[in-house]
Amino acid sequence: MQLYVNIVVLASIYALIACGYVLIYRVSRVLNLAHGELMMLGAYLLLATASLFAGNPALALAAALVLSLTVGALVYVLLMRRMTGEIVLAAVLATVALGIFLRGLVVLVWSAQQQYPAPALGFVNAALALPGGARISVAAAALVIATALVYGGLFAFLQFGRWGVRLRAAGQNPLLAAQRGINLHAVYALAWALSTFTGALAGMLIALDSGLDATMTVIGLKAFPAALVGGLDSLVGALAGALIIAAAEVLLIQHVDPLLSDVVPFLVLILMLAWRPWGLFGTREELDRV
């Protein structure tokens, strides 16, 4: 039973992070390799707001989330907007460079030590007992719920929201979308903001659960195979991919070798690239566009 709980928690972590990769890729065909760093930045922002609004955890969380939305939009406006028209590799490398920059910046501002935002927020990470004798920490439970809410919200937003439809339109055909009067820059900025928001949310909840240091970027990178296995332009795919990767990782760690933890997602990724490079739910024509 505990095994299933572990898989579900890990899958929600990967899914919550992976939807950020999917959002940006689907809308602008850019692979954001700085996602792990942006997620870590979000967690550090929570650390900052927690000390700023001491004694008011809800306000601190809200402020950190608003800040991460802003950071995402700023990344597009200041950096990625300049990369339009360049080859895809240049745009991807720009995100890589951004990631390196953020890693340095975070250490400069908050030092390289392991930090715990939970006590500053007055949050006690108790363990809840589940039926079947399994246990789950409050933060992990919050993570599962947050993932469900985020995915529900994103589906509704993309399906029915005015801006959600615009996002999809820009992803399908930017030229036609622009002709119909959709402000592409605003749409791309929104995609970056939302992606950073969901990533940062994941980062904050992970930090509440298990502390915060620069190794968090590894989790961000490990979530990328989840997005690709499901299909880089499909949100449903990201959910499925996260579940597959998490199950493979938990089971292999349990039964084969704990050292495999860092490499399992990438093994699954290689298998997927060999079998169906466009992923489980991805569109096949995508491959020729990149």
Next chain:
Amino acid sequence: MSRAPRASGYFRSDYREDLALVGTRLERNALGAALAVLLLFPSGASVFQLDLACQFFLAAIGALSLMLLTGYCGQISLGHAGLLAAGAYTAGVLSKEIGAPAWMTLPAATAVGALLGLLFGLPSLRLRGLYLAVSTLALHFVVVYLGSEYETRRGFSTGIVIDPPKFFGHALTHPVAWYFVLLVAAAATLLICLNLLRGRTGRAWGAIRTHETVAAALGVNVARYKLTAFVISSAITALAGALAAYYRGFVSGEAFSLFLSIQYVAMIIIGGMGSLAGALLGAGFVTMFPYAIEAGLAALPGAQRYAGLLFAVNYAAFGVVMIAFLMFEPAGLIGLWRRAQSYFLLWPFKQRPVGGGG
């Protein structure tokens, strides 16, 4: 590798002259001067400067091989550190397990690199662009995992220590000796690259980079030449990894992080895509960068306070420099150089010279 005509005109009259590596008297003299400087450098250099030069040579070998693959054949690789790791581990494991001497481990590392190149290259037959980059990234993690798995299993959890290589009974430990060994290795790599690029292979790669379908229509065997690019590039890279392992006397999985791959990609971006000179410039830039940052920080007031933050400053500054090059000078350092050249070609009179230089 056909070269642009000079501002003074195009005077080549047969193919042999067009293919010649050293064509004009200026080029001959420049080459002679460069050789003289390189040969005389150790006599006036400190141990630190020699170490810096050796690091540059090692980086240059890696950057040249990546430039072949990415800059000329157009195949993106984010797994360069994985190949360096493969070479280093091959040398480490062989010398540790069976006490193999360097003349065995270095060719073995090259062979392992070539095999891995085949493996890294197979996805390229099916995938392009981002997906290819991602597959090489994944393979990097697998290689590094296998290496660290070996370390843990055999109880070398802090890394494998390698004895310095022995040639004719002499252990290679002296910095000057290392300088010349690595200089020869880097010069040989440069020569191999130049020769590959001015022949059929280089032209086939150029065609593949420009347009795969057209290349196939021109009779280029796309799959074969792509794999050739991966195999040659990986073999050279693995050799560089093995040399680096001997030079440091130490192999550890920690050293081959994703950041190392990115550093190599940064070298060819900062140097300038599609230019061997660019690869050398980029390798020099990235090698010197941390030392420049260190010197810059030391010059600031209150240098002691920043000492612990050095690596963070290094990361942040490296990111900023990479972004700056991507944004403002996508052609890299070699682009800056060419722009300066064409500026002074016209200076002070703003007409284009006859012969169309610049």
